[in-house]
Amino acid sequence: MAGPPRVALLVTCLVDLFRPSIGFAAVNLLEAAGCTVEVPRAQTCCGQPAYNSGDKTDAKAIARQVIAAFAGYDYVVAPSGSCAGMVKVHYPELFADDPAMRAQADELAARTWELVSFLVDVRGVDAVNAACRQVVTYHDSCSGLRELKVKEQPRRLLGTVEGLELKELPGAETCCGFGGTFAVKYPEISGKMASDKIADIAATGADCVLAGDLGCLLQIAGRLSRAGSQIQVRHVAEVLADMTGAVPPIGAPRP
Amino acid sequence: MDPTSRAFLDNARAGLADPVLRRALGIAGVGFPARRAEAMARLPEFEALREQGKAIKDHTIAHLDFYLERYEANVIAAGGMVHWARDAGEARAAVLDICRSVGAKIVTKGKSMVAEEIALNDHLAANGITPVETDLGEYIIQLRHEPPSHIIAPAIHLMKEQVTETFRAAHTALDPARAIAEAPQLCAEARAVLRPQFLAADVGITGANFLIAETGSSIIVTNEGNGDLTQTLPKIHIVLASIEKIVPTLEDAATLLRLLARSATGQEFSSYTTMSTGPRRPGDLDGPEQYHVVLVDNGRSAMVGSEFREMLRCLRCAACLNHCPVYTAIGGHAYGWVYPGPMGAVLTPALIGVAEAGDLPNASSFCGRCESVCPVKIPLPKLMRNWRERQFAQRLVAPRYRDALRLWAWVAQRPELYHRMVEVKARLLGWLGKRRGRFRALPLAGGWTGLRDMPAPEGRSFHALWADRQRAAQRRQLR
Numbered sequence: 001m002a003g004p005p006r007v008a009l010l011v012t013c014l015v016d017l018f019r020p021s022i023g024f025a026a027v028n029l030l031e032a033a034g035c036t037v038e039v040p041r042a043q044t045c046c047g048q049p050a051y052n053s054g055d056k057t058d059a060k061a062i063a064r065q066v067i068a069a070f071a072g073y074d075y076v077v078a079p080s081g082s083c084a085g086m087v088k089v090h091y092p093e094l095f096a097d098d099p100a101m102r103a104q105a106d107e108l109a110a111r112t113w114e115l116v117s118f119l120v121d122v123r124g125v126d127a128v129n130a131a132c133r134q135v136v137t138y139h140d141s142c143s144g145l146r147e148l149k150v151k152e153q154p155r156r157l158l159g160t161v162e163g164l165e166l167k168e169l170p171g172a173e174t175c176c177g178f179g180g181t182f183a184v185k186y187p188e189i190s191g192k193m194a195s196d197k198i199a200d201i202a203a204t205g206a207d208c209v210l211a212g213d214l215g216c217l218l219q220i221a222g223r224l225s226r227a228g229s230q231i232q233v234r235h236v237a238e239v240l241a242d243m244t245g246a247v248p249p250i251g252a253p254r255p
Numbered sequence: 256m257d258p259t260s261r262a263f264l265d266n267a268r269a270g271l272a273d274p275v276l277r278r279a280l281g282i283a284g285v286g287f288p289a290r291r292a293e294a295m296a297r298l299p300e301f302e303a304l305r306e307q308g309k310a311i312k313d314h315t316i317a318h319l320d321f322y323l324e325r326y327e328a329n330v331i332a333a334g335g336m337v338h339w340a341r342d343a344g345e346a347r348a349a350v351l352d353i354c355r356s357v358g359a360k361i362v363t364k365g366k367s368m369v370a371e372e373i374a375l376n377d378h379l380a381a382n383g384i385t386p387v388e389t390d391l392g393e394y395i396i397q398l399r400h401e402p403p404s405h406i407i408a409p410a411i412h413l414m415k416e417q418v419t420e421t422f423r424a425a426h427t428a429l430d431p432a433r434a435i436a437e438a439p440q441l442c443a444e445a446r447a448v449l450r451p452q453f454l455a456a457d458v459g460i461t462g463a464n465f466l467i468a469e470t471g472s473s474i475i476v477t478n479e480g481n482g483d484l485t486q487t488l489p490k491i492h493i494v495l496a497s498i499e500k501i502v503p504t505l506e507d508a509a510t511l512l513r514l515l516a517r518s519a520t521g522q523e524f525s526s527y528t529t530m531s532t533g534p535r536r537p538g539d540l541d542g543p544e545q546y547h548v549v550l551v552d553n554g555r556s557a558m559v560g561s562e563f564r565e566m567l568r569c570l571r572c573a574a575c576l577n578h579c580p581v582y583t584a585i586g587g588h589a590y591g592w593v594y595p596g597p598m599g600a601v602l603t604p605a606l607i608g609v610a611e612a613g614d615l616p617n618a619s620s621f622c623g624r625c626e627s628v629c630p631v632k633i634p635l636p637k638l639m640r641n642w643r644e645r646q647f648a649q650r651l652v653a654p655r656y657r658d659a660l661r662l663w664a665w666v667a668q669r670p671e672l673y674h675r676m677v678e679v680k681a682r683l684l685g686w687l688g689k690r691r692g693r694f695r696a697l698p699l700a701g702g703w704t705g706l707r708d709m710p711a712p713e714g715r716s717f718h719a720l721w722a723d724r725q726r727a728a729q730r731r732q733l734r
Contacts, residue, residue, distance in 0.1 A: 221708075251711070
């Protein structure tokens with residue numbers, strides 16, 4: 001490959017609306033890993049809300065749009081295991097009966113990565129230049145963990161953050177209860193799952209909880225603050241990109 | 256039993272608010288997964304075994320007609336009889352006919368989910384025959400007139416205090432002052448009460464974990480030995496099983512048994528693994544005089560050619576229930592019928608209709624833990640999504656939700672419009688939420704903000720900020 005790899009950032013709809021800082025953290029980390037980053041403007045959402053609601057027609061239409069928008073880049077990277085999993089695992093399933101589209105979906109799937117997995121597994125990053133003097137705990141988001149096998153990579157990089165102490169979260173692999181539209185269609189069940197999750201988080205004694213998916217982080221932050229907790233919530237990329245001094249935690253007042 | 260799956264939301268709320276259930280599931284939701292994890296760790300080839308188990312079941316289902324006929328021929332060759340039941344009504348009638356043929360008054364039963372599915376106990380009782388559940392959990396819930404809340408631990412929703420109360424209310428002939436506060440005392444009492452029933456029963460009904468085509472045998476696994484007494488003491492043994500329980504050979508059953516107990520309870524093998532082949536032969540010391548198998552279809556054969564075919568691999572181990580954060584939050588009764596948890600969310604709509612059980616495949620966060628622990632790798636989230644696709648296609652989704660989704664999808668396919676709308680929303684909500692950083696309530700977001708705050712956006716969309724950054728970079732280059 002001549003020159004630095006061209007990476008297209010799959011921003012994700014939640015990062016776009018709620019927390020652009022995560023997108024910029026991803027850009028910084030990718031550039032530090034020797035990549036050229038571009039952001040195709042023809043992207044909106046990966047289509048997962050339609051796909052998981054049974055609306056296959058719209059899910060396919062949105063998938064076609066994403067496949068076209070991200071054609072030609074060396075890699076596609078998302079700061080989300082859920083959205084990367086949608087492209088990598090579910091796009092090929094969506095076009096199972098359409099050989100031509102299936103081939104394009106497979107080709108995109110092969111180039112698509114979750115951010116931290118890309119840094120470690122593809123770019124060979126083994127340390128970051130960041131400091132964070134906090135005790136943190138880490139929640140494994142379901143799609144990243146089970147669909148993309150993201151487990152050791154964030155822990156390895158967090159281990160190189162100066163001053164950071166990682167306390168393992170009991171039940172880290174149990175769902176926080178977000179689940180996209182599940183969170184609003186079944187709010188009591190989703191809320192109960194969030195309550196269990198924040199009880200586990202609080203039991204670690206950590207100052208801050210991290211995860212790799214903004215959906216889970218909104219859920220955890222929303223439940224923590226409703227319960228009156230002072231525990232901070234951040235995307236793991238913000239810590240790895242050394243942005244914790246500049247950007248307030250999720251759900252915290254802004255200056 | 257009549258399904259209450261339509262009332263899923265109310266059922267779930269009741270489960271969430273039940274303190275006894277909370278305690279009971281708190282214990283089960285930790286204990287079962289921990290024991291399974293220990294069993295996994297002791298068996299390095301577990302992953303390879305899962306692939307083998309999946310292959311055995313896939314092969315069998317692809318040749319289901321062949322193996323069923325082979326099984327039938329071998330049951331007959333061993334001196335037994337096979338009764339084919341297309342639906343629950345035919346299955347109930349077949350069992351009742353056999354019971355009536357010997358004038359049965361008392362029928363003992365081993366644990367059988369198919370018996371629950373066809374509502375056998377009610378049917379027998381309505382026809383003057385007393386069914387006696389002999390599995391301890393089933394016995395407890397029979398006394399309480401409750402359905403099972405779990406497919407292998409039917410009374411898991413209860414603590415021992417409830418069992419003590421139940422026994423005191425039911426066993427009125429015993430000394431009211433007796434001590435039955437502890438589990439061993441409760442077990443001893445159940446054993447003492449059930450023993451005469453085992454001896455008095457005219458017919459014993461068991462389910463089957465596996466039916467073996469090559470020998471015409473059925474296999475049950477239990478931890479209480481009640482199944483053995485049920486099937487060997489009475490004059491008649493009826494095996495009640497659904498058609499997907501068939502496997503080609505004993506060797507195949509042995510492979511699946513290695514998966515089953517580890518996945519279910521974390522045991523390497525259940526305490527009792529009992530095989531039965533035909534009635535008592537001349538010279539046998541014990542065993543039934545008649546051996547009947549009632550083979551129940553009740554919707555399975557329609558699944559063979561459908562997108563739900565993979566569900567027929569299910570071994571009923573309950574690992575998916577034990578690892579499901581939704582099941583452990585709301586309990587099994589919330590699902591409103593016989594099969595709860597992820598396997599129930601797929602199977603129930605296939606058996607009673609998706610219009611009846613529409614909430615079940617939707618009430619999942621798709622965390623995928625069920626699929627990751629399934630011993631035969633059933634892609635449960637995918638199969639739940641298949642139901643959602645059917646519901647969407649058949650307009651069984653609430654119009655309000657459907658319209659909102661389609662409108663969102665329309666906008667999402669128009670990137671420039673989408674970006675403008677997101678930027679407006681980010682600026683507005685960012686400005687409104689700047690001081691607190693979060694919202695306690697938001698219009699149209701009541702579903703979210705009932706139990707959670709909504710973190711406020713940072714105030715600009717990523718795409719707008721990125722466009723600004725690109726323009727600034729271009730200006731620097733031009734200078």
